[in-house]
Amino acid sequence: MFKNLLVVLFGVYLAATFGYLVHTLWRRPVIARLSLLLVGAGVMLQTALLAHRWWAAGYLPVTNLFATLFFFSWSLALIYLYFELRYRIRATGLFVMLLNLALLGGALPRNTAVSPLIPALDTPLFSLHIIFSFVGYAFFAMAFSIGALYLCQVRLQTDLLPDLATLRRINEEAIFLGFGLFTLCMVAGSLWAHIAWGHWFSWNIKSVWSILVWIFYAGMCHAKFVRRWQGSVYAWLSIAGFGIVIFTYLGIGLLLESNHPLE
Amino acid sequence: MDIPAAHTKSWPRRLWEFGCSLKLAIVLASLATLLIMGGSLVMHFNPGVFGGMDRQTMGVWLPWAWQQSPHLVWWVPLSGICLALLGVNTLCCLIDWILTFTRRWRKTGEYLIHTGFILLVIAYLWGSLAGYRSGPHAIFPGERLDIPKMPGLVLHLEEFAPRFSAQGQPLDMVNRVALWQNDQLIARTELRINHPLLYDGLVILPTSLGQALTGFRFHLPPRGFVNLEAGSRLELDNGTILSIDKLLADARQTSSGGIIPLSDRLGNPAMQVTLLAPSGRSWQGWYFLRGRPPAAMVDAGALLQPIEPIFRTYSLLTVNRDPAGKLALIGSLCLSIGVVLAFFSFYRKRSRGDRPEV
Ligand code: HEM
Numbered sequence A: 001m002f003k004n005l006l007v008v009l010f011g012v013y014l015a016a017t018f019g020y021l022v023h024t025l026w027r028r029p030v031i032a033r034l035s036l037l038l039v040g041a042g043v044m045l046q047t048a049l050l051a052h053r054w055w056a057a058g059y060l061p062v063t064n065l066f067a068t069l070f071f072f073s074w075s076l077a078l079i080y081l082y083f084e085l086r087y088r089i090r091a092t093g094l095f096v097m098l099l100n101l102a103l104l105g106g107a108l109p110r111n112t113a114v115s116p117l118i119p120a121l122d123t124p125l126f127s128l129h130i131i132f133s134f135v136g137y138a139f140f141a142m143a144f145s146i147g148a149l150y151l152c153q154v155r156l157q158t159d160l161l162p163d164l165a166t167l168r169r170i171n172e173e174a175i176f177l178g179f180g181l182f183t184l185c186m187v188a189g190s191l192w193a194h195i196a197w198g199h200w201f202s203w204n205i206k207s208v209w210s211i212l213v214w215i216f217y218a219g220m221c222h223a224k225f226v227r228r229w230q231g232s233v234y235a236w237l238s239i240a241g242f243g244i245v246i247f248t249y250l251g252i253g254l255l256l257e258s259n260h261p262l263e
Numbered sequence B: 001m002d003i004p005a006a007h008t009k010s011w012p013r014r015l016w017e018f019g020c021s022l023k024l025a026i027v028l029a030s031l032a033t034l035l036i037m038g039g040s041l042v043m044h045f046n047p048g049v050f051g052g053m054d055r056q057t058m059g060v061w062l063p064w065a066w067q068q069s070p071h072l073v074w075w076v077p078l079s080g081i082c083l084a085l086l087g088v089n090t091l092c093c094l095i096d097w098i099l100t101f102t103r104r105w106r107k108t109g110e111y112l113i114h115t116g117f118i119l120l121v122i123a124y125l126w127g128s129l130a131g132y133r134s135g136p137h138a139i140f141p142g143e144r145l146d147i148p149k150m151p152g153l154v155l156h157l158e159e160f161a162p163r164f165s166a167q168g169q170p171l172d173m174v175n176r177v178a179l180w181q182n183d184q185l186i187a188r189t190e191l192r193i194n195h196p197l198l199y200d201g202l203v204i205l206p207t208s209l210g211q212a213l214t215g216f217r218f219h220l221p222p223r224g225f226v227n228l229e230a231g232s233r234l235e236l237d238n239g240t241i242l243s244i245d246k247l248l249a250d251a252r253q254t255s256s257g258g259i260i261p262l263s264d265r266l267g268n269p270a271m272q273v274t275l276l277a278p279s280g281r282s283w284q285g286w287y288f289l290r291g292r293p294p295a296a297m298v299d300a301g302a303l304l305q306p307i308e309p310i311f312r313t314y315s316l317l318t319v320n321r322d323p324a325g326k327l328a329l330i331g332s333l334c335l336s337i338g339v340v341l342a343f344f345s346f347y348r349k350r351s352r353g354d355r356p357e358v
Helices: A002-026 A029-057 A065-087 A092-107 A124-156 A164-197 A205-223 A232-255 B011-019 B022-045 B058-068 B075-100 B104-130 B295-299 B325-352
Strands: B132-139 B144-146 B153-164 B170-181 B184-191 B197-199 B202-220 B224-229 B233-235 B241-248 B250-253 B259-263 B270-276 B282-288 B305-321
Touching: A002 A029, A002 A092, A029 A065, A029 A092, A065 A092, A065 A124, A065 A164, A092 A124, A124 A164, A124 A232, A164 A205, A164 A232, A164 B202, A164 B325, A205 A232, A205 B022, B011 B075, B022 B075, B058 B075, B058 B104, B075 B104, B104 B325, B132 B144, B132 B153, B132 B202, B153 B202, B153 B305, B170 B197, B170 B202, B170 B305, B184 B197, B184 B202, B202 B241, B224 B241, B224 B305, B250 B282, B270 B295, B282 B295
Parallel strands: none
Antiparallel strands: B132 B305, B144 B153, B153 B170, B170 B184, B197 B202, B202 B224, B202 B305, B233 B241, B241 B270, B250 B259, B270 B282
């Protein structure tokens, strides 16, 4: 049943992405609006699925790759809705939803079973650590998309996308909010490490790269004050930052081994 | 003639401005990022040097690792220096900022974020130099452990009850402990995973469990079953006293007849046995349990047949101390509250066009 609903969800997001593509190619505002409605419906369905899994498991089920990809995708869709409703970012939806499809597509073939919670993960600090981490990542993913589109807009100067100043503002906002949430993720993680291992910072490769993500985005919160960096440089930095995020989230688990409790 | 402003500034002023510069912050943060990025891969592929990093504080690990392989480790102090300088840089900015900005309360969030980072840098350095990590200490229920470097402080393990899953995997380690300072009870609590004992910078937490061989169950015809461990005495039917002097879980006999203990794990167990006959004649020798008892034992009627080992479970506890733990906690609180406040001030600053530019 859950797997079927997951396929339906994927179909809804796919249809929305297709609608954005049609709008981008043939400029059909009605279809763009319909796509937005589909994203809204998808987010509602995904929220219901997440809430049901949470309720059934008795804890936020984000302990394996399927669950984190699913949660990441949900956060990204929600954040996209926020930016779309606030700034009307139009064809930007195509890029963000493609990214979302990649996340959900990565989750689809995986085992969806919820495993029982081991005592090491049985603490609210764990849930907070994960929630803040993936909502933060989703903001960074949003900043990545906006950064890439900023570079497109520099060349295309199209009215399908918001103007450069708006893209810059959205990018800065996504990075600031992402940094704030990721800071809370690091705080929850340190408190948890303190009570679980007896030291609040661990030199395992995942924690080290999380610090890198944090320092990088702290730097980004200031890079926007450097006048010469405010345009394309900032956009490129947003793309590079997301590269670090993806390596921290997926690269370490897939390419290297880590003793982080979620590996 | 106009003299450029920079030339009219005194050098302390210029030094201060350098300390407050955002560009310096970006250079330091970028340098630290690049160093740690490369270093993390060096770390990953050299577990012999870096694997024990979490078992020691940085203050203990770094000098050791530096002696072993300075060519693999140099990036650690260098990135540490960059981050410490970034802390100083942030402090200068914070002071400069507090002194120059009007309506400061509006930026309380940003102040708190910067203060939090400075406190965390100080707490890490302080904890690395003045703290320690010890263990895991093996303790049997009922035993006491002297807390390292805190004279008079003793931990008493009153009860140990590990919990296992249906498949037999350890799930939780429930340790009932009491902490005593010179015979005065300080705390009595239950340690479990994610529930350590925190006291004066100490973190005492359960790590795992182990089993130690304490004896063996034997069949002794015609008497039946007997349990023997080091120190046991048994009177045989002919009046001979059999006593167990030593028990080794894993041992080997050398060509010269000496006995060498090999490990604490059950391998080739051996007992040192003394027989004291009613006549006063005595014999002492080693009995390797995987073979037949020595002739002297057979002659005395001690035809022991080992049935199963007897183990006793012990708890493995980690005892760490970080005197800067509270400071780190305050730093984290500053960061968290600061972030929440900055979420509001971000939009307020944006609507007012309040934004520094360099
Ligand atoms: C790792 C250390 C640091 C962290 C985590 C950090 C974090 C932040 C954050 C989150 C903001 C708010 C950005 C915004 O409102 O858009 C900020 C603003 C600022 N930071 Fe930092 N910062 C750090 C180090 C520094 C340093 C070293 C300097 C000085 C060179 C500095 C100077 C500033 C300034 C001038 C602002 C602008 C405040 C305003 O809105 O008027 N920060 N910082």
